[in-house]
Amino acid sequence: AQRVTQPEKLLSVFKGAPVELKCNYSYSGSPELFWYVQYSRQRLQLLLRHISRESIKGFTADLNKGETSFHLKKPFAQEEDSAMYYCALRYNNNDMRFGAGTRLTVKP
Amino acid sequence: GAGVSQSPSNKVTEKGKDVELRCDPISGHTALYWYRQRLGQGLEFLIYFQGNSAPDKSGLPSDRFSAERTGESVSTLTIQRTQQEDSAVYLCASSLARGRHSNYGYTFGSGTRLTVV
Numbered sequence: 001a002q003r004v005t006q007p008e009k010l011l012s013v014f015k016g017a018p019v020e021l022k023c024n025y026s027y028s029g030s031p032e033l034f035w036y037v038q039y040s041r042q043r044l045q046l047l048l049r050h051i052s053r054e055s056i057k058g059f060t061a062d063l064n065k066g067e068t069s070f071h072l073k074k075p076f077a078q079e080e081d082s083a084m085y086y087c088a089l090r091y092n093n094n095d096m097r098f099g100a101g102t103r104l105t106v107k108p
Numbered sequence: 109g110a111g112v113s114q115s116p117s118n119k120v121t122e123k124g125k126d127v128e129l130r131c132d133p134i135s136g137h138t139a140l141y142w143y144r145q146r147l148g149q150g151l152e153f154l155i156y157f158q159g160n161s162a163p164d165k166s167g168l169p170s171d172r173f174s175a176e177r178t179g180e181s182v183s184t185l186t187i188q189r190t191q192q193e194d195s196a197v198y199l200c201a202s203s204l205a206r207g208r209h210s211n212y213g214y215t216f217g218s219g220t221r222l223t224v225v
Contacts, residue, residue: 006150034213044151044199046213086151088213095164096141096214100150 002027004089006099013077014107021072021102023061023087032090033063033070036098039083047072047085057081077106110134112217114200120223121190129185129220133202138180141214144169145197154198157183190224197221 003026013019025031035047048056050063050070061072070087087099113132121127133140142154153167157177168174172190177183187194201214 036213036216043218044201044216046215049213095156097153098143098151 002097004099008102012105019077023070025089034088036086079106082106114217118221126188131183131200137202139203141201143199192224195224
């Protein structure tokens with residue numbers, strides 16, 4: 001069965017510190033992973049996708065098939081990064097399984 | 109339209125009443141999804157439409173929940189005899205048609221916040 005695990009419900013870091021939001025997945029097929037973000041009072045939106053190997057707002061995420069992980073990282077967190085982050089696994093061509101989310105708070 | 113539109117944005121209803129939530133997907137998006145987001149919790153899949161058929165209803169929590177879609181456009185999620193535990197934000201998302209080589213994520217609406225009192 002497909003499963004996405006985000007072990008940290010809450011994560012708090014100081015501005016300028018590195019941040020890593022953990023995501024592990026379980027899927028027997030070839031995984032396609034995404035990170036979505038929801039800022040306060042805004043709608044949920046796509047942040048980045050592993051297939052694009054992109055860096056968005058300073059965030060990167062590398063798919064590690066050996067560890068079945070897709071952790072989201074940023075070397076220097078900013079206050080505006082405070083938001084709810086969801087890791088998602090795509091399967092069956094375009095069904096999406098979301099993790100429970102991690103609320104990131106970046107303190108000044 | 110320019111984005112996924114959901115209405116109403118907020119709904120307060122009395123326990124036992126029926127409610128209807130509406131979602132207008134992006135024009136041309138054949139796939140439509142409903143999720144529930146309870147306070148402090150993650151996204152809970154409810155139902156998926158491909159066109160106007162619903163191949164996956166596995167997430168509907170009880171027979172009080174139903175959904176329909178007209179063609180490849182508007183979808184309505186109906187909750188009958190609402191209970192307090194139905195209180196949540198109901199999110200709709202749409203996507204271009206399925207395809208193994210598609211690289212499309214979902215586009216989400218801003219949600220309907222349902223409060224059952």
